[in-house]
Amino acid sequence: xxxxxxxxxPGGGIVTVAVDVTRRGGLARLGDALFxxxxxxxxxxxxxxxxxxxxxxxxxxxxxxxxSFFAIDDYSGRIVREITLRTWAELFSxxxxxxxxxxxxxxxxxTIAAALIAFPIAYYMVRYASLRMKALLYLGVxxxxxxxxxxxxYAWKLLLAKEGVVTWLLDRLHLRWLLEALLDTPVIGGPxxxxxxxxxxxxxxxxxxxxxxxxIVAALERVPPSLIEAAADLGADPGRAFRSVVLPLALPGxxxxxxxxxxxxxxxxxxPGIIGTSEPFIGQVVLMHQGTAGNVPMAxxxxxxxxxxxxxxxxxxxxxxxxxxx
Amino acid sequence: MRSEGGWGLKLAALGGMLFLHVPxxxxxxxxxxxxxxxxxxxxxxxxxxxxxxxxxREDVRRALFLSLRVAAVATLLAMxxxxxxxxxxxxxxxxGREAISLLLVLPIALPGIITGIALxxxxxxxxxxxxxxxxxxxxxxxxxxxxxxxxxxRLRRTAPSLIEASMDLGADGFQTFRYVLxxxxxxxxxxxxxLAFALSFDEVIVTTFTAGQQxxxxxxxxxxxxxxxxxxxxxxxAVFVIAVTFIPILIAFYLTRDxxxxxxxxx
Numbered sequence: 403x404x405x406x407x408x409x410x411x412p413g414g415g416i417v418t419v420a421v422d423v424t425r426r427g428g429l430a431r432l433g434d435a436l437f438x439x440x441x442x443x444x445x446x447x448x449x450x451x452x453x454x455x456x457x458x459x460x461x462x463x464x465x466x467x468x469x470s471f472f473a474i475d476d477y478s479g480r481i482v483r484e485i486t487l488r489t490w491a492e493l494f495s496x497x498x499x500x501x502x503x504x505x506x507x508x509x510x511x512x513t514i515a516a517a518l519i520a521f522p523i524a525y526y527m528v529r530y531a532s533l534r535m536k537a538l539l540y541l542g543v544x545x546x547x548x549x550x551x552x553x554x555x556y557a558w559k560l561l562l563a564k565e566g567v568v569t570w571l572l573d574r575l576h577l578r579w580l581l582e583a584l585l586d587t588p589v590i591g592g593p594x595x596x597x598x599x600x601x602x603x604x605x606x607x608x609x610x611x612x613x614x615x616x617x618i619v620a621a622l623e624r625v626p627p628s629l630i631e632a633a634a635d636l637g638a639d640p641g642r643a644f645r646s647v648v649l650p651l652a653l654p655g656x657x658x659x660x661x662x663x664x665x666x667x668x669x670x671x672x673x674p675g676i677i678g679t680s681e682p683f684i685g686q687v688v689l690m691h692q693g694t695a696g697n698v699p700m701a702x703x704x705x706x707x708x709x710x711x712x713x714x715x716x717x718x719x720x721x722x723x724x725x726x727x728x
Numbered sequence: 729m730r731s732e733g734g735w736g737l738k739l740a741a742l743g744g745m746l747f748l749h750v751p752x753x754x755x756x757x758x759x760x761x762x763x764x765x766x767x768x769x770x771x772x773x774x775x776x777x778x779x780x781x782x783x784x785r786e787d788v789r790r791a792l793f794l795s796l797r798v799a800a801v802a803t804l805l806a807m808x809x810x811x812x813x814x815x816x817x818x819x820x821x822x823x824g825r826e827a828i829s830l831l832l833v834l835p836i837a838l839p840g841i842i843t844g845i846a847l848x849x850x851x852x853x854x855x856x857x858x859x860x861x862x863x864x865x866x867x868x869x870x871x872x873x874x875x876x877x878x879x880x881x882r883l884r885r886t887a888p889s890l891i892e893a894s895m896d897l898g899a900d901g902f903q904t905f906r907y908v909l910x911x912x913x914x915x916x917x918x919x920x921x922x923l924a925f926a927l928s929f930d931e932v933i934v935t936t937f938t939a940g941q942q943x944x945x946x947x948x949x950x951x952x953x954x955x956x957x958x959x960x961x962x963x964x965x966a967v968f969v970i971a972v973t974f975i976p977i978l979i980a981f982y983l984t985r986d987x988x989x990x991x992x993x994x995x
Binding site: 441444457558665 | 737738740741744745746747749751754755758769770784787808809810812813815816820822826828831832834837838839840841842843845846847848849850853865869870872895900901903923926927930932933946949950952953954962966969970973974977978981
């Protein structure tokens with residue numbers, strides 16, 4: 403089915419096709435040959451995507467990994483092409499562990515907050531919204547998901563600026579003191595929301611929220627309403643039914659969503675660079691080693707860190723049944 | 729049984745939806761702001777002038793056309809590769825079938841920075857200079873899976889008997905593809921293509937590593953974010969980018985509305 407349809411049948415209908423049986427060209431015979439050997443057909447179909455993704459893409463990934471076993475010469479700054487574990491030993495320095503821990507902790511906090519905000523939206527969508535409302539809400543969640551990443555970051559830069567909307571709104575609500583108090587708090591605070599951990603946290607939360615909502619919706623849709631009625635019949639009050647019936651069944655959806663929110667936060671370097679503090683994230687350190695420092699082996703070794711963290715995360719997620727909710 | 733739901737739940741859902749949409753609305757408002765030095769809110773006045781200024785700008789136009797060209801070519805490549813992969817995986821059972829699905833998802837499952845650095849270092853090892861085509865290769869790599877997801881979802885809903893009937897009536901493999909399978913796939917392909925286009929048009933992380941000195945529209949935006957010089961022009965470009973990405977997504981949504989979540993959930 404790979405080749406363009408050269409056999410010209412302007413009529414197009416099945417009748418025309420059927421009449422043509424008598425004058426079959428080489429192409430038609432090729433088609434028959436392929437139909438009779440499905441193995442060959444599958445091979446030919448797969449060849450271009452496999453060459454692209456399997457050779458070019460995977461090849462690039464492995465070439466990158468291989469370079470992590472080279473090291474940079476401290477004096478000349480050149481990459482020495484000899485197999486060594488020196489770069490890997492340097493990866494586990496205290497400063498780097500600090501970066502890794504900070505990134506993973508932020509990803510964890512963002513994930514928990516996203517789950518807390520996403521659940522009511524998803525629950526409302528599935529259990530209470532009318533069909534029309536549900537479609538509208540679904541579009542309302544999907545559109546921000548697909549709209550421009552940079553524009554959304556930019557929007558938050560405007561919102562969080564010192565003279566921006568958030569400050570204006572809090573002024574109107576006479577809550578300015580709350581903002582000042584939060585900004586004065588060590589670790590999460592900073593000179594203004596636009597350059598603080600708190601601001602970065604809000605932006606991450608905003609960016610990845612739709613990724614959390616959609617899997618929870620998918621999981622909740624699979625909870626039959628009769629189960630909840632049965633719980634009520636058996637004497638459970640709504641709160642109890644929610645805790646003992648709905649929540650356990652929705653948990654795989656939450657875990658599935660958390661895969662996205664966690665992994666996206668882990669790999670991001672633009673948001674911490676634009677909104678965050680001067681303390682770097684994994685992605686920024688990778689970028690620094692690859693770019694200004696010219697230490698490609700170290701950048702390569704560092705890229706393995708989020709992959710390993712996500713690998714462990716996915717193993718746990720699979721235990722919790724998250725893959726059925728994706 | 730459909731009750732109203734508590735006020736608390738309603739408020740929480742409403743609050744969440746506002747959180748998702750107010751920032752985009754604010755961006756649109758700022759594009760009309762007459763204040764050009766700061767992000768003061770509320771804007772002191774409204775004007776259309778910045779639209780004219782933005783479209784006069786040579787650098788913006790050049791970045792826009794580069795992005796459109798890259799997205800068009802990358803989408804076409806992704807449509808071909810994604811359809812081939814979907815057709816191969818559909819209804820066949822071969823060794824490593826699961827691995828193929830994983831391989832297709834990998835470029836969007838891995839953080840973009842890894843894909844970007846891998847492609848960049850591979851290009852420098854192979855001594856390939858940066859060009860239009862290095863950007864396209866990067867984009868097509870992560871766009872394939874979007875087309876694949878849409879096409880395989882449609883193929884799974886296509887009755888195999890249709891193809892058998894066509895073959896019984898004497899059509900060869902190519903004719904069956906052209907007259908039976910392709911019309912079935914058309915809207916799914918188009919939806920996948922639209923989403924791939926939106927994904928490519930907006931991509932910045934992989935592009936940073938494969939573009940060299942070239943400036944796509946997202947790279948232009950990123951430069952403005954890091955070192956703001958032209959706030960009003962950036963606001964207008966942002967609104968323009970929202971429009972260019974929303975339209976294909978709405979079309980894709982419309983095209984796949986019967987298939988339930990084939991279009992949007994795959995990013």
